[in-house]
Amino acid sequence: MNDTHSRGRTAVRRGAVAAAALALPFGIAGLAAAPAYAADATVSVLHGIPEGAGADVVDVYAGDAMLIDNFTPGSLETLTVPEGTYDLAVFADGETPEDGTAVLEAAGVEVPGGANATVTANLDADGNPALNVYVNDISEVAAGESRLTVRHVAAAPAVDVRADGAVIIENLVNPDEAIVAVPAGDYSADVVLQGTDTVAIGPADLSLAEGTNTIVYAWGSAEAENLALAVQVIDGLDGAPTGVAAGGGSTAATDQLPVWTAGLMALGALGAAGAMARVARNRA
Amino acid sequence: MRRPRPAIVVLIGSLVLLVGAPIAWAGFVASDSTTESVETVGERPVDSSPEPETDQLIAAAPQVAGPDVERIGAPVEPRMAIDPIAPVGVRIDRLGVEAPVDAVGVYEDGSVEIPDDVSRVGWYRFGADPAQRQGSTVIVGHRDGFDQGRGAFYSISALDVGDTIDVTLEDGSDREYEVVAREVIAKEILPTSDLFAEEGPERLTLISCIGYFDRSADGYRENVVVTAVPVNSDEALDDPETGGDGSQDQVAS
Numbered sequence: 001m002n003d004t005h006s007r008g009r010t011a012v013r014r015g016a017v018a019a020a021a022l023a024l025p026f027g028i029a030g031l032a033a034a035p036a037y038a039a040d041a042t043v044s045v046l047h048g049i050p051e052g053a054g055a056d057v058v059d060v061y062a063g064d065a066m067l068i069d070n071f072t073p074g075s076l077e078t079l080t081v082p083e084g085t086y087d088l089a090v091f092a093d094g095e096t097p098e099d100g101t102a103v104l105e106a107a108g109v110e111v112p113g114g115a116n117a118t119v120t121a122n123l124d125a126d127g128n129p130a131l132n133v134y135v136n137d138i139s140e141v142a143a144g145e146s147r148l149t150v151r152h153v154a155a156a157p158a159v160d161v162r163a164d165g166a167v168i169i170e171n172l173v174n175p176d177e178a179i180v181a182v183p184a185g186d187y188s189a190d191v192v193l194q195g196t197d198t199v200a201i202g203p204a205d206l207s208l209a210e211g212t213n214t215i216v217y218a219w220g221s222a223e224a225e226n227l228a229l230a231v232q233v234i235d236g237l238d239g240a241p242t243g244v245a246a247g248g249g250s251t252a253a254t255d256q257l258p259v260w261t262a263g264l265m266a267l268g269a270l271g272a273a274g275a276m277a278r279v280a281r282n283r284a
Numbered sequence: 285m286r287r288p289r290p291a292i293v294v295l296i297g298s299l300v301l302l303v304g305a306p307i308a309w310a311g312f313v314a315s316d317s318t319t320e321s322v323e324t325v326g327e328r329p330v331d332s333s334p335e336p337e338t339d340q341l342i343a344a345a346p347q348v349a350g351p352d353v354e355r356i357g358a359p360v361e362p363r364m365a366i367d368p369i370a371p372v373g374v375r376i377d378r379l380g381v382e383a384p385v386d387a388v389g390v391y392e393d394g395s396v397e398i399p400d401d402v403s404r405v406g407w408y409r410f411g412a413d414p415a416q417r418q419g420s421t422v423i424v425g426h427r428d429g430f431d432q433g434r435g436a437f438y439s440i441s442a443l444d445v446g447d448t449i450d451v452t453l454e455d456g457s458d459r460e461y462e463v464v465a466r467e468v469i470a471k472e473i474l475p476t477s478d479l480f481a482e483e484g485p486e487r488l489t490l491i492s493c494i495g496y497f498d499r500s501a502d503g504y505r506e507n508v509v510v511t512a513v514p515v516n517s518d519e520a521l522d523d524p525e526t527g528g529d530g531s532q533d534q535v536a537s
Contacts, residue, residue: 246507261308264304269302
């Protein structure tokens with residue numbers, strides 16, 4: 001199994017005006033002129049800020065248009081949006097870009113057509129609200145396998161992730177992610193403090209179906225004792241088997257001489273040798 | 285009349301044995317149906333459904349009660365999965381084949397697991413099943429064993445367009461299929477993405493091996509693939525007796 005850590009792209013903190021542009025790695029510079037028919041992207045949004053942290057019920061905007069209404073902690077919604085570059089902003093429920101002050105915002109988030117990404121509103125390692133953008137791996141999964149992605153978006157220290165008691169992801173810190181391929185199946189998973197057996201979250205039953213990417217978010221606050229897991233599943237990624245090798249060969253004819261043929265030939269050779277000797281003697 | 289010299293007779297007889305035995309054996313090998321080339325008949329159904337539209341108008345999300353706010357983005361509803369119903373038995377009356385079906389996965393090399401008992405066959409459980417009403421339900425079986433004789437699927441290369449295959453499912457129901465294609469394909473170029481597709485026309489695909497058996501390498505060099513469609517589907521022939529449009533090859537069996 002391979003596991004890779006990569007950083008989530010952390011956006012600006014609460015209340016600050018975003019200056020930096022966030023881009024997905026394969027982002028385009030921007031649409032010169034949006035065609036009437038635009039390619040879509042799939043964007044999921046996770047409300048990973050626990051209750052009592054100042055964002056209990058929020059509305060999420062892209063520019064002046066509302067993306068998600070009445071968004072509550074622990075919710076994850078998936079939308080198709082036209083490709084483009086968006087200024088994302090999170091407002092307290094009922095407030096708008098015209099009359100409200102953003103709780104969180106990130107300007108210039110590039111979303112290419114065909115992309116599959118998740119935006120999280122969560123607490124950073126220090127417990128402050130932050131926005132992160134992750135690209136979801138929707139490449140083909142080998143036959144018989146399942147992809148597991150784990151993202152640490154909690155106000156908590158480094159953790160290990162275990163499946164059926166065995167560590168499969170080590171030393172994951174906020175806001176990193178790790179991706180592993182495991183045989184498809186049902187597992188009991190938990191999250192422990194890094195290098196220990198102290199369970200921080202779980203255990204939880206995880207059904208990792210073949211050909212899917214199961215994305216697990218560890219979110220909440222260790223201090224407030226409300227750490228939890230949120231799960232998102234992307235399916236339809238399964239690859240076909242490599243082939244079918246069906247037969248042990250017991251009924252196959254071979255290129256080796258069978259015993260009976262070899263036996264008759266030996267008989268013939270002996271007979272010929274003997275007869276030729278007799279013929280030679282007769283002529284002598 | 286001179287008596288023929290016995291030595292000459294023995295010599296001629298011996299030479300006949302020496303030369304004739306391997307020739308007889310070669311003839312025996314040539315008449316073995318495993319090495320006789322099997323023609324492809326029929327045609328697998330193609331996925332003729334239109335490509336999903338990737339270019340779309342900007343979707344409008346449903347309006348919610350309250351201030352008149354412009355919306356962007358359309359919610360993606362999670363796809364409702366249809367619970368699979370596993371095949372548990374397969375019967376091919378024309379060949380006298382009746383075999384239990386086990387659910388199988390893959391080996392470490394990614395190839396399909398096949399039941400070791402050659403009298404049993406395997407349904408690829410990570411692919412389609414008859415409850416999905418689409419895609420290819422794949423059942424694989426050994427042609428023969430290493431130290432067992434002929435497997436349940438030994439003779440599927442004799443199936444012809446129009447033959448029927450019956451599959452019993454775990455809920456007790458039966459599905460009937462009609463053969464539309466039989467192909468022999470070199471193992472390295474087996475079109476796995478198509479044969480194991482979970483979308484597209486609903487079909488039953490039987491796969492085994494055939495052809496030259498390479499003891500020093502990977503065994504049988506070819507796959508035999510039989511494709512069948514649900515009886516009464518559009519792809520099924522109107523009259524299995526006369527054979528549809530009559531343009532398929534007839535194979536002397």
